[in-house]
Amino acid sequence: MENPAAPALASWAAPLPLGVAYSGGADSTALLHAAAARWPGQVFALHVHHGLQAAADDFEAHCRATCKALDVPLHVGRVDARHAPGESPEDAARRARYATLARLAQANGLHDVALAQHADDQVETMLIALGRGAGLDGLAGMPRRMKRHGIDFHRPLLDVPAVALREWIAASGTVHVDDPTNADLRYTRNRIRLQLLPALAATLPQFRETFARSARNAARASRLLAEVAASDSETAGLPPTLAALRTLPRERLANVLRHWLRREHDAVPSEAQLEQLLDQIEACSTRGHRIRIKVADGYVQREGDVLRWYNARPPSQPAALR
Structure with missing residues (x-):
């Protein structure tokens, strides 16, 4: 069974050398394996040790063992991602993660980092944005490429369903870690993933494709508004x-x-x-x-x-x- 990340990478003109954000979970494991096979010697794994749970040291040890087996250099950044009072834990962890990935990349001469976010992550992001009453930027979901902290972040797996990645992990017996917080229903994204997406799949089987189309339409409209805003900014x-x-x-x-x-x-x-x-x-x-x-x-x-x-x-x- 072919790693579904492989054809996604084959159709992507990746900038090399490339950093891969590697948590040790199923999705980033599939991405790292596919990237290491396609661009041997050109891939570097970047792992963020969040310091949020006791298992974080075990996650790092697993990542080191996997990268050694794949002959992929691993760089680790430690960060205290605890949230401030009144701040969303998810938002605080995300900001800390991106900042640390960017520092790791810059410290090792990398300009580009690939993320393992996939089609289901895109749907979750759009539903969260819709629930917050977001505008076009939010409904456009996650872009395939964005610049943050001076680093270009890429999402080459946005057309790959989560189930395809998990089926390959299971069929190939590829070892990965399971983050217990992914089952914690206190977090909005987890409730969407575990409760809402199965209901959507039963009611609207093509929801990933239709949501992706809506995201592209929203992104086009958002780019037009950005052009108008840029012109008005020059005047202001x-x-x-x-x-x-x-x-x-x-x-x-x-x-x-x-x-x-x-x-x-x-x-x-x-x-x-x-x-x-x-x-x-x-x-x-x-x-x-x-x-x-x-x-x-x-x-x-x-x-x-x-x-x-x-x-x-x-x-x-x-x-x-x-």
Whole structure:
């Protein structure tokens, strides 16, 4: 039985050398095996030790043994991914994971990292976004390529169903680890994976393909809005001036503010925060009008004729790399 990750990699013009995010789980194991077979000597495994559970040391030991057998260099980054009060544990762990993968890649001269997220992960991401009332960016799901912390992250398996990867793991007897937190129903993504996706499969058997089509349509519309926002940003300036912002219709104003906050500060305002900011900008007709509104983990504040965003989150501790 062929590893289903292999044909996905065969159709991908991978940038080499390539880092592979390797947790030791079934999905990243299938990706690492396929990548090591296709590009021998050009693949480096990157493992994040989250420090969130006692089994983390065992996961690292397993990854070392597997990489030794595959003759793939392994680089490990340790990070404290515990979440702050009021912060989503999933979001905190994801931010820590990407930051650590990027530092590992940079420390070893890599510019590109492949992730093992697959078709089911894409559906889960879209459903989470829909449940949060997200806009087009959220409904577009995960892009095949994105830049974060100066590193290009790639998702070559987005068309591969999870069941195909797991069937290959089982049929081939490939050893992997099972993270017990993946069965914890306190986490939204786990509830979707374990409870909702089986119901979708029974009701809409082609849901992976139709969701993927919707994601592509949303991504196209999102790119168009991004082009409009980029043009408006050139006019508004960085940081944006209130005078220029106030010339824009409300929908374009909302679009350019989202673009500015996300691109320059990695901050995503809630709908309520954005509406409050829009109201304040539209009402800001005098120099004495103050603006200070909470947005994401910080604040948007008026300073003279411009808006600035300040991060209220304390800086995180750097991860140790090995």
